[in-house]
Every structure is written in structure tokens, then in C-alpha cells.
Amino acid sequence: MKPYYENALTTLYLADCRDQLVDLPSASVDLLLTDPPYGMAYEGKGQRAAIRADASRQGMRVLRQALTAAGPSLAADAHALVFCHWASWPDFADTVSAHLKLKGALVWWKNRGGVGDCTGSYAPDYEVVLHAVGAKRRPLLGKRLGAVLAGFAPVPPPKRAHPTEKPVSLLRLLIERSCPAGGLVLDPFAGSGSALVAAQQLGRRAVGVELEERYCEAAARRLEQALREGQPRVA
Ligand SMILES: C[S@@+](CC[C@H](N)C(=O)[O-])C[C@H]1O[C@@H](n2cnc3c(N)ncnc32)[C@H](O)[C@@H]1O
Numbered sequence: 001m002k003p004y005y006e007n008a009l010t011t012l013y014l015a016d017c018r019d020q021l022v023d024l025p026s027a028s029v030d031l032l033l034t035d036p037p038y039g040m041a042y043e044g045k046g047q048r049a050a051i052r053a054d055a056s057r058q059g060m061r062v063l064r065q066a067l068t069a070a071g072p073s074l075a076a077d078a079h080a081l082v083f084c085h086w087a088s089w090p091d092f093a094d095t096v097s098a099h100l101k102l103k104g105a106l107v108w109w110k111n112r113g114g115v116g117d118c119t120g121s122y123a124p125d126y127e128v129v130l131h132a133v134g135a136k137r138r139p140l141l142g143k144r145l146g147a148v149l150a151g152f153a154p155v156p157p158p159k160r161a162h163p164t165e166k167p168v169s170l171l172r173l174l175i176e177r178s179c180p181a182g183g184l185v186l187d188p189f190a191g192s193g194s195a196l197v198a199a200q201q202l203g204r205r206a207v208g209v210e211l212e213e214r215y216c217e218a219a220a221r222r223l224e225q226a227l228r229e230g231q232p233r234v235a
Helices: 017-023 058-073 089-097 168-178 194-201 213-229
Strands: 010-014 029-034 074-084 101-109 126-133 184-187 205-210
Touching: 010 194, 010 213, 017 058, 017 205, 029 058, 029 168, 029 194, 058 074, 058 089, 074 089, 074 168, 089 101, 089 126, 168 194, 184 194, 194 205, 194 213, 205 213
Parallel strands: 010 205, 029 074, 029 184, 184 205
Antiparallel strands: 074 126, 101 126
């Protein structure tokens, strides 16, 4: 399939990842970094419109099928980092551990409220990121960190290109530690391309797949802007 967008480091497909991933070269991916539909039936208005495949149970099924399609393209020493919501993370953990060995869960502490029962529940001010690895051990890069990642502010709503956009700075930290220099990052649920932008800024190669054209458009725009803002570091 012809890419929707391509530059020297990054390739983005407008496609269903369950079809597109089967074409990736075998054992080529060093890091699967993704933020799949959470299975929380996310609904929003206008730009914060509903997320495709986000109905309860549907998110899980899509993730399971995406991991099955991506399986042969993962290197034996690949790492995987999968964002999830506290309510669906046990199911996500089961799904991921059918393919890879779970090493633990990181917590992205957003230091910020969130909606819901404001007087009857604790603020949902964090997201969970599952960390899993392939059969062949490859250590994390850099000094050892704790599992709670703080200091990465969520993208403010008016600045978001996607309703569940993740901060590029957080994704850069994750890529720097789990993808070697010259390695390949795969994001099967690319949204507005935050993981692709982070990989590009670090000089890593990246492949993304996104089902909705409006988000592919946003990702292509962001990748071009990142190219204009600075030459990628060769790593
Ligand atoms: C949680 S969002 C990712 C947001 C992204 N992290 C960002 O920062 O913009 C998940 C994305 O997966 C896409 N998606 C859902 N099912 C898909 C599928 N089968 N193949 C590819 N993309 C899919 C949705 O359209 C949505 O944009």
C-alpha cells in the first residue's frame, strides 16, 4: 500500500492496522509504542469526537488482532509500551502477555484533575503504560528510573490535534530508553502522530498506521513541522 505520508525516517499509512502490519518486514521492529483505543466508549463533541473502535470490548478485540498482525514483525528483543486506562488495564495486560513477557506497569502522573464524580472518587490524574519485552533480553537504556513518570504535562485541549493526544516529551523518554540508536518504532494506532514525531526528533525510524484520515492529516502536518523546526538527531 502507498503510504499516506513519508519522509526519510517516518512512514504513515491510512489503513486498518490489522491489515497493514502483516506487510512489515519480519523481526524489524525494536519498539512497539502505542496508545490504542481504551475500550472506554470515549465520546466527545466537535474536535473531541468519539474514538474509532473505542466501544467496550471492541478496543480489546482490536488490540488483540493488531498484536497478532504485528507479532512476526517484532524483533526477538523488542520492547513494547502500551498505554491504557485503569479500568481496562487488566484486560490489556492479559492481551499483551499473550504475545510478550510483561515486565511491569508505568504510571504517567498527569498532576491534573480529570472529570467524573469529583466529590466521591479520587481524581483520575494518571494513565497506565504497560511495559513488555520479547523472548531475548535487551536492557533498558540509561540510568534506572522509578515507574512513576512525572513532569510531563498533558497537552492543553486547545492545542490538541487529537482528543487523547499524548505529550511528545513523555514519548521521547520512553523511546530513548527502549529503542536503540538506528532502531525502528511502530505505532499501529498513531492518532495525530505523537509517537512518530517523538521518534523523528530522536532520529529513530518509525512506522505508523491510523484509520482516520483527519488524524493522518494532523500527523503529516506535525511531522513536517517537526522537520522544519530542526534536523533530527542522528541516533
Ligand atoms: C487513543 S488514539 C491515539 C492518539 C495518539 N496517541 C495521539 O497522541 O494522537 C487511538 C487511535 O487509533 C485509531 N484506530 C482505531 N482502530 C484502528 C485500527 N484498526 N487501525 C488503525 N488505527 C485505529 C483511532 O482512530 C485513534 O485515532
